[in-house]
Amino acid sequence: MTASTAIITSFDDGLSLRRLLNSVISSNVDRIVLMYGGERTDRNYLTALQDDRLICEEEKERLGKSESLNRSFKYAVGDLVFIVSGDISIENNVFDRCVEAFSDDIGVIVPRVIPAPMGGIHGKIGRALWKLHDCELHYMSARNLNAHGGEFIAIRKKLLSDLPRIVNDDAYLCVSARNSGYRVVYRDDIHVTNELPGTLLDLFVQRIRINFGHQELLKMKLDPLVMTTLIRTDRRTFFSIMTTFLKRYREEIFMLPVVCFMESLALLVAWHHSRKGKSYHKWPIATRG
Numbered sequence: 001m002t003a004s005t006a007i008i009t010s011f012d013d014g015l016s017l018r019r020l021l022n023s024v025i026s027s028n029v030d031r032i033v034l035m036y037g038g039e040r041t042d043r044n045y046l047t048a049l050q051d052d053r054l055i056c057e058e059e060k061e062r063l064g065k066s067e068s069l070n071r072s073f074k075y076a077v078g079d080l081v082f083i084v085s086g087d088i089s090i091e092n093n094v095f096d097r098c099v100e101a102f103s104d105d106i107g108v109i110v111p112r113v114i115p116a117p118m119g120g121i122h123g124k125i126g127r128a129l130w131k132l133h134d135c136e137l138h139y140m141s142a143r144n145l146n147a148h149g150g151e152f153i154a155i156r157k158k159l160l161s162d163l164p165r166i167v168n169d170d171a172y173l174c175v176s177a178r179n180s181g182y183r184v185v186y187r188d189d190i191h192v193t194n195e196l197p198g199t200l201l202d203l204f205v206q207r208i209r210i211n212f213g214h215q216e217l218l219k220m221k222l223d224p225l226v227m228t229t230l231i232r233t234d235r236r237t238f239f240s241i242m243t244t245f246l247k248r249y250r251e252e253i254f255m256l257p258v259v260c261f262m263e264s265l266a267l268l269v270a271w272h273h274s275r276k277g278k279s280y281h282k283w284p285i286a287t288r289g
Contacts, residue, residue: 002078002079002080002099002102003030003077003078003079003080004029004030004031004078004079004080004081004082004095004099005029005030005031005032005033005075005076005077005078005080005081005082005157006024006027006029006031006032006033006081006082006084006095007033007035007069007072007073007075007076007081007082007083007084008020008021008024008032008033008034008035008036008084008085008086009035009036009065009068009069009072009083009084009085009086010034010035010036010037010038010041010085010086010087011036011037011038011059011062011086012037012038012039012040012041013038013040013041013086013087014040014041014042015042016086016087016088016089016195017036017041017042017086017087018042018045019089020084020086020087020088020089020090021034021049023089023090023091023092024084024090024092025049025051025053025054026092027092027093027094027095027096028095028096029053029082029095030053030077030078031053031055031075031076031077031078032051032053032054032055033055033057033072033075033076034046034054034055034056034057035057035059035068035069035071035072036056036057036058036059036086037058037059037060037061037062038062055075057071057072064165064281065169066163066164066165066166066167066169066281067163067165069083069163069169070162070163073160073162076157076160078157079156079157079158080098080099080102080154080155080156080157081154081155081156081157081160082095082098082152082153082154082155083152083153083155083169083170083173084151084152085150085151085152085194087194087195088113088151088152088192088193088194088195089116089192089193089194090152090192090193091191094111094152094190094191094192095154097187097190098111098154098187098190099154101185101187101190102154105182105183106182106183106184106185107155107156107159107177107178107180107182107183107184108148108153108154108155108156108159108173108174108177108182108184108185109153109154109155109184109185109186109187109190110137110141110147110148110149110152110153110154110174110184110185110186110187111149111152111187111188111190111191111192112134112137112186112187112188112189112190112191112192113130113133113149113151113152113191113192113193113194114130114191114192114193114194115127115130115193115194115195115196116193116194116195116196118195118196118198120200121200121258122196122197122198122199122200122202122203123196124255124258125200125203125255125258125259125262126196126197126203127196128249128252128255128256128258128259129207129259129263131245131248131249131252132227132241132245132259133149134188135241135244135245135248135249136226136227136241137149137186137188138186138188138244139237139240139241139244140186140225141184141185141186144183145225146174146175146178146184146223146224146225147174147184147185147186148168148170148171148173148174148175148184148224149170149186150168150169150170150171150210151192151194152192153170153173153174155173155177156177156182159173159176159177159180159182160173161176164220165281166213166216166217166281167209167210167212167213167216167280167281168210168213168214168216168217168224171213171214171217171222171224171226172217172222175217175222175223175224176222179222203262204262204265204266207262207263207266208266208269208270208273208280209270209280210266211228211263211266211267211269211270211271212270212273212274212278212280213280214226214228214229214270215270215271215274216274219274227241227263228263228267
């Protein structure tokens with residue numbers, strides 16, 4: 001079996017990180033690299049872990065995800081690297097399933113993200129956003145276009161390189177892999193679970209940050225091919241994805257206008273902040289759901 005490394009980035013993820021680590025340690029990856037920090041991290045739990053595969057590196061000061069990843073890459077072994085956010089939940093066979101899904105022409109595999117149950121209007125908006133993202137990635141991947149996901153990606157180690165100081169590191173890596181001649185494949189039959197932000201304000205700030213990250217990539221001439229860029233560059237694809245979404249998730253028809261309004265507002269704020277030189281490299285930590 002192909003040797004592999006799981007890199008986990010975590011800052012103040014609390015019990016979520018503990019649950020994730022339990023699953024990763026139960027897997028058969030060859031190395032586990034944890035880049036962590038924050039007050040809510042259970043350091044006693046980390047100290048008690050007895051696993052020769054595990055390398056833990058603490059950030060005394062929050063550096064930002066792209067810098068943490070750059071520092072982690074030197075520890076990676078094997079042909080494949082899994083980049084994992086510290087606040088998600090996984091089954092321990094997700095790594096094996098990704099390995100089995102690789103072929104010579106594939107550079108990155110992106111699984112489907114399913115949000116954990118969450119009440120309130122922000123929960124409804126968050127679920128609808130992830131369903132729309134599912135349709136977007138399925139559509140783009142099926143046509144050998146770009147797909148990316150920030151919670152979990154499996155990537156060939158040789159495609160890793162020093163990341164610039166950016167927000168959307170996942171999109172950068174996936175676009176770069178495709179520019180190197182590899183396919184980026186979305187697998188909606190492989191699942192991971194994430195936590196939605198705990199308040200509507202936190203969700204809105206998260207959407208500003210993600211859209212800000214897309215603006216950064218556009219400045220670098222790397223179009224992430226997401227809905228907020230497709231509406232300007234490829235309206236036919238944009239409306240095809242929207243039609244697919246409404247056919248597949250009919251129950252979200254009344255939530256879609258709310259999603260579009262919030263995303264438009266977040267895009268406007270992100271564009272304004274980009275013009276003003278604001279940085280989201282170290283973004284606000286959202287309230288947990």
